[in-house]
Amino acid sequence: MSKEPEEFEDVPEYDDIPGTWVFDAQRARKGYHLNAFFYSLMKAENRAEFLTDERNYLQKFPMTEAQRDAVMKRAWNQLLELAASRTRSSNSRSRTRSPISTWHRRWSA
Numbered sequence: 001m002s003k004e005p006e007e008f009e010d011v012p013e014y015d016d017i018p019g020t021w022v023f024d025a026q027r028a029r030k031g032y033h034l035n036a037f038f039y040s041l042m043k044a045e046n047r048a049e050f051l052t053d054e055r056n057y058l059q060k061f062p063m064t065e066a067q068r069d070a071v072m073k074r075a076w077n078q079l080l081e082l083a084a085s086r087t088r089s090s091n092s093r094s095r096t097r098s099p100i101s102t103w104h105r106r107w108s109a
Contacts, residue, residue, distance in 0.1 A: 021080050031083025033063040037071070038084065 021027065028035075037058065040046045050057040058068045070078040 004045060021083075023083075023085055027083045028085070031067075033061045033087060034067045034071075034079070035063045035085050037063065 037060075040061075041050060046057075052070060055068075059072060064082070067079075067082050069075075070082055
């Protein structure tokens with residue numbers, strides 16, 4: 001019943017935790033463009049442009065269609081599953097929220 005170790009080399013041991021998405025290097029690569037979009041919304045002029053034509057603004061970022069759809073639907077859990085980061089800046093002194101946290105607070109009333 002035991003599996004050979006090489007069958008699991010590319011699968012992190014924590015990948016089978018239900019309802020949990022660990023933000024590791026693999027997920028960071030997968031969500032790079034999605035997170036670039038969220039970080040772009042930190043500037044007021046980008047937020048205004050996004051609100052004017054959301055679908056067109058999303059085309060600036062080479063993310064997957066599933067990621068674009070999740071943004072359009074404000075599907076927060078799906079965004080996390082698709083590798084959106086909820087972490088703050090690497091500066092531990094920073095009091096700013098992550099872009100997705102700020103976006104979630106603003107548009108999920």
